Amino acid sequence: MHATRARRSAPFWGRLRPVSRWFNTAGACLPADHYMLPTHRRLPDVRRLIDQRESFVVHAPRRVGKTTSFLALAEELTAEGRHVALLVSTLAGADRPDEPGGADLALLHALEQAARAQLPSEQQPPPRPEAQPGGRLDAALRAWARALRRPLVVFFDDVDAFPGSAMDHVLRQLLRASLGQPAEAAPWTLALLGLHGGPERWSAAAGHTDPGAPEPILHAVRSITLPDFTRDDVAELYQQHTEATGQRFERAAVERAFALSRGQPWLVNALAKLLVEQLDVDRARPVALADVERAGELLLAARGTPLDRLSQRLQAPRIRAVFEPMIAGTRPEALPEEDILLVAQLGLVRQVPGRSMEVANPIYRELIARTLALASRASLPHLPPTWLRADGRLDLERLLDAFVGFWRRHGEALLTSASPEIAPYMVMTAFLDRVASGGGTLERAYGIGRGRMDLCLRYGPEVLGLTLKVWREGGADPLAEGLEQLEDHLAGLEARAGWLVLFDQRNGIPPVEERLAVSRRETSTGRAAVVLLA
Structure with a gap:
């Protein structure tokens, strides 16, 4: 933490925001004194690249803290006295016409504005030299x-x-x-943040598309990424809050915050802000696991946030085409590379070595499922909470009766509220979301090739594990496989009973009211299974 900027009474999350510490995209001032992880930890290779006069690109998903980290690094480099360093937002240039003159002028203005905000008067750029459009930025930098x-x-x-x-x-x-260029007549290091495609884009822009060309470009421009926070990083940031205020986080709360976010910096930031600013958590007691769960729910329900904007992006057909097979548990046909790149740039997915692409973290997984189920939820009729006892506790037998009655009356019609591949899952989860809204939570697990969706409904002391499967045309009876999958799911929940729901989508089957059936089975280890053929 930079000694001249750290003020221990300030909240730590402000430094995690992926926006400029001086100006956001609207030009509004932001607080400058906040906690953060040391830049040498967030950017372990960058110092070495600068020492070696290397240029580089940083490509990473949205909202991982690129701007925040490099703004802090620029400040440190200048304060140390060896370099003059600054961060320049190029968003203004993106609004200019698609021609070099407009981009030149916009970037020059942004460069001068950033210098005024970040550097002392003796380090300001000189008057702009005379140059032709398409060369003004080059001339000004030199x-x-x-x-x-x-x-x-x-x-x-x-x-x-x-x-x-x-x-x-x-x-x-x-x-x-x-x-x-000689060192005294050119910038020492230039770096591009957020450029997807790495150094190959520099090479292509310069007209060198042959990887065997004898030009130094690919050797002179390196590509690095910015990782998410580790579990230890999250614990360290929370500990900084404890040292500043005396309020500690229970270990289970830290673990859950990391598990929900998987270290995604904006999510870590947003959870922390809810926990210590907006939730009514008594500073005299530790932040507990239940507080983190509540913060996660509030974050998903909030409007006007990056999560809300992501939800809007998820409605695009290109993005739905990536996630609908994940929800269905099938293996998609070949997807366009640009569509996969798009969801990766949004930070929604990650590639795990040796495994298929998966959703980046549980909060995004929940956001995607809820967003794709919006039409199904809106189509639900009024559902009186007949599944509750007089004391407000969940009765699982009443819940089963309520769903059977609901599906018999409305299931066939509601299956048109989403695409056929995911419609049964969306209607079922919309129903259970309605149940959970009375005081519970619903967790989802899905992914490419899983062949199912696993759900966990928590309502007070009751925990219900469900495995949903679709019996598709030409497929074998999914009962045996489904019981084994339910067994695995219940074992992970340490639950003794659950539901296996099989949605029959074969051609020529009887209508819902005729085929709907409930039976009682056991898994391979003797766990009780309610099997619902829908």
Whole structure:
């Protein structure tokens, strides 16, 4: 933590926001004194690259803290006295026409604005030199480097926001400004944050598409990523809050915060903000596991947040085409590479070595399922809570009766509320969401090739594990496989009983009211299973 900027009474989460510490995208000022992880931990390779006068790109999903981390690093580099460093937002240039002159002027203005906000007067850039459109940025950077007594380091943020060929014009100028120039007449290090495609884009922009070409570009430009927080990182950030306020986090609360977010920085930030600012948690007691669960639910329900905007993006057909097979548990046909790249850039998925692509964390997994079930939830009729006892506790037998009656009356019609591949899952989860809204939670597990969706309904002391499967045309009877899958699910929940729901979608089957049947079975280890053929 930078000694000159750390003020122990400040909340730690502000430094995790993926926006400029001085200006957000609307130009509004933000607090400067917040906690954060040391930059050498978040950016372990960057110092070495700068020492070696390397240029590099940083490509990582949205909201992982690229801006925050590099803004802090720029401040540290300047304060240490060896470099003049700053971070420049290029979002303004992205609004310019798709031609070099507009992008040049916008970036020059952004560069000068960032210098005024981040650097002292003696380190400001000199007046702009005369140059032609398409070369003004190159000329200005070299003139500034010559005027300084220290090496110039510039981090250009959000470069991938540029439209069309404007980005290529910018990259060509940055290449001319840095590569092959003497150190005293050029920026020492230039870095692009958020550029997807890595150094290959620099090479293509410069007109060198042959990987065997004898040009130094690919050797001079490195590509790095920014990782999510580890469990220890999250614990350290929470401990900083404890040291500042005296309020500690129970170990189970820290573990759950990491489990829900998988260390995704914006989610870690948002959970922390809810826990210590917006929830009515008494500072005299520790933050508990139940507090984190409540914060997670509030985060998913909040409006006007990045999660809300992600939910809106999930309605796009390209994105739905990626996630609907995941929910159905099937293996999708070949998806366009650009669609997979899109969901990766949004940070919604991760690739686990040796396994299929999966949703990045439980909060995003829940967000995706809820969003794709919106139409099904909106189509539900009024459901009186007949599944509750007089004391407000959940009665599992009454819940079974309620669902059987609901499915018999409304199931056939509601199956048209979502795409056929996922409709049964969406209607079932919409029903259980309605149940959970009275005072419980519903957790979902799904993924490519799983052949099912697993659910866990928690309502007070009651825990109900469910495995949902679809009997598709041409497929074998899924009962035996489903019982084994339910066994695995219940074992993970340490539950002795659960439901296996089999949705029959074969052609020529009787209507719902005729085929609907309930039976009682046991799994291979003797766990009680209610089997519902729907």
